[in-house]
Amino acid sequence: GESVGLHLPTLSVQEGDNSIINCAYSNSASDYFIWYKQESGKGPQFIIDIRSNMDKRQGQRVTVLLNKTVKHLSLQIAATQPGDSAVYFCAENEEAAGNKLTFGGGTRVLVKP
């Protein structure tokens, strides 16, 4: 079936550097994508979202890029901080399926001091 996946399971980054987390999706009908951050023992925290009529959206220190041609989504974190260490999930929203989210496998980001 359709799925959302990630290329890198673990990303180690030096504090202060930029992080890039990638996500591939296969459902060309998806029109809403979200990035979540999950710290150990906690629920996912909304970071940023993007709809399919856009290819870039910026937030505070984060940028999401959407390439519909190759079905690729990325999250860029600028000046990565120790507090950014967590697991990051991309999720795909299937409005035709009742607004359900399909989550990717997750990428762990480890920030080295």
Next chain:
Amino acid sequence: GAVVSQHPSRVICKSGTSVKIECRSLDFQATTMFWYRQFPKKSLMLMATSNEGSKATYEQGVEKDKFLINHASLTLSTLTVTSAHPEDSSFYICSASGGAKETQYFGPGTRLLVL
């Protein structure tokens, strides 16, 4: 804004007993709530979707008689794990949405351990 709470945060129960988990949207009305299950180092798997005042829609492979979901108001949904067994031990997370095309906001999760 968009705060979702869960209670309890952690529960340990004996095999064969039932456990109820509450999910509340604190500052918005959630027309739709979702229940997920997450095993260690794994992603979130959707269990069911519930709309206020109607029966929940369960994902394939999720037993509706074992995981009872009630969404009686726009701010509260409950998940009851009936006759819990050790294999039901997991991290249960709810999310709430104000409606179609609305972002899902997640609760902090409930860790269930069945002995």
